[in-house]
Amino acid sequence: MTLPMGRPMREIFGETVAELASADPRIVMLDGDLGSSTKADIFEKAHPDKYLQMGIAEQNMLGVAAGLATMGLIPFISTFVSFAVVRPLDQVRLLIAQTGLNVKITAGYAGLFTGQTGMSHIIVDDMSIMRAMPGMVTVSPADDVEAREVLRWAAAYEGPCYVRLVRDATQRLFGDGYRFEFGKAVQVRPGTDVTIFSTGSQTPRVVDAAELLAADGIDVHLIHVPTIKPLDIEAIVAGAERTGRVITVEEHTVIGGLGGAVAETLSEHRPTRVDRIGLRDLYPESGPNDALLDIYGLSSTRVAEQVVRLLRGA
Amino acid sequence: MTARPATPTSVDPTEAVRLAEIARRIRVEVIRAVNHARAGHIGGPLSAADLLAVLYFHVLRIRPEEPAWPDRDRFILSKGHSSIALYAAMALRGYFPVEELLTFDAAHSRLQGHPDMTRLPGLDMSTGSLGMGLSAGMGIALGARLTGRACRTYVMLGDGECQEGEVWEAAMAASRYGLDNLVAIVDHNRLQQYGWPGDGPDGRIPPQVPGELVAKWSAFGWRVLEVDGHDVAGVVRVLEEAGQGDGRPVVVIAYTVKGKGVSFMEGHYFWHTRAIKPEEFASAMAELGEPRPAESGAPR
Secondary structure (H helix, E strand, C coil), rough: CCCCCCHHHHHHHHHHHHHHHCCCCCEEEEECCCCCHHHHHHHHHCCCCCCCCCCCHHHHHHHHHHHHHHCCCEEEECCEEHHHHCCHHHHCCCCCCCCCCCCEEHHHHHHHHCCCCCCCCCCCHHHHHHHCCCCEEEEECCCHHHHHHHHHHHHHHHCCEEECCCCCCCCCCCCCCCCCCCCCCCCCCCCCHHHHHHEHHHHHHHHHHHHHHHHHHCCEEECCCEEEEECHHHHHHHHHHCCCCCCEEEECCCCCCCCHHHHHHHHHCCCCCEEEEEEEECCCCCHHHHHHHCCCCHHHHHHHHHHHHHHCCC | CCCCCCCCCCCCCHHHHHHHHHHHHHHHHHHHHHHHHHCCECCCHHHHHHHHHHHHHCCCCCCCCCCCCCCCCEEECCCHHHHHHHHHHHHCCCCCCCCEEEHHCCCCCCCCCCCCCCCCCCCCCCCCCCCCCCHHHHHHHHHHHHHCCCCCCCEEEEHHHHHCCCHHHHHHHHCCCCCEEEEEEEECCCCCCCEEEEECCCEECCCCCCCCCHHHHHHCCEEEEEEEEECCCHHHHHHHHHHHCCCEEEEEEEEEECCCCCCCCCCHHCCCEEECHHHHHHHHHHHHCCCCCHHCCCCC
């Protein structure tokens, strides 16, 4: 059984921030000339006076956001992950993370799904960079339901945060009643043979992989980790204790992201064998979404194959 | 929005004398603090002293006893490496005791090498990585408009700093928004830390060719005003003129001398940052007229 498709997170982004701004006059949207892609244009239609086009000048945009925050406003950022994280990295660090100003870095086009753009636009080390930065929290929602919840949380959270959103429709993991809890991991599936930690829109694909593995006699204990920083240490340790064998899966580099965070945590708190599934030390190429998932081993079938190989040494 | 008083056409001579004396005291405190810390920038703080005296003692609507006053004018020292001059101006203005200046750059001090707004009340932005202050200032000016506050935002940049691309991103965007509540001040001392090799003093050439800054800021849609950055009366007049908004952001190009006030430091790039030797300290203090005869008890 395969999980159904949800709506694209980018539409959820435009709609949800527009809804939030209707209730909270402090919310503004800063757009790096990508509103027609990130769907900040939905926000613009609802609140033309709160939509602030910043042009193709991301370093300035992040600095302007810091200034707006000092005036009591709550800026949301509309651009792609690469242009929100690495291009203005020094501005994010000095003006937002070091100051603790209330800026919402809500970047779209996370992971491999960037509309066939190639390695200039695909960034798979964003979580490693942002979680390493003191003063920055990092959240990676699984689906459209959780993305909406996370954006609502971000508006209410006092301080800087990084939220990574996916461009295209992805599988829906959560029901309408789901409530995101900042800093908490979520058990998706109880199991006994291996504990898998996953994050972002990779988690629904791991749910499908777990179904395939169940047919193969492997009972997966699956935990979704939407908050990469601060990490839910208690849930990571408890998950490892449950099966004594841990695998992480992420649509992101295995260096320093979820896999890195879980390995760091368990080596300190409860040494456990950890294998990491995700992007290796490389720059991904462009291509259709399904092709990329297959090439980089992140489709449900490819994840299941790797789990079997890791557990059975085949 | 509250109305601002009309611009006086001339500056009261006693006020000019007062501001010049404050600038002198800023320079004295800069030399004293950097000498005490055995480290720190000197040339840039000295070139900015008169501008800071006018801002903190004449132009800015601020309340040192209430540094977070929501309607205050904002000031960002984008050339954050000149922090000690800003700290000196703030201390003299009453934000904190002047004696605290001797903690500059020391461990656990609020007076960090580059300004840290999370430590020192009264700082409107953290700076230090060059090119960022104008973006933050633009955000404040835009935020003031969105929230209906009449405050004005002043950002001081270095001329070397104007080599940073982000400055021109901010210049482009601020003029698109017509932010005439935003005033940039370029401390145009015509030297940077080391400089480009060439046929100038000490084998270095200035960060820009003559007229380059005026042409660039004009091309980016800014109202450009020019002033001798060491003529306090002139600086008062130009900043009051800058306050008369015409729908464009304003830049004041202030022509200054790096190391101003201490003859052997003036115009030499290597005084950008340097430890002061004891004999140099004595000589600098003497040139700055410190201690003043009245304070030292000597006959006037």
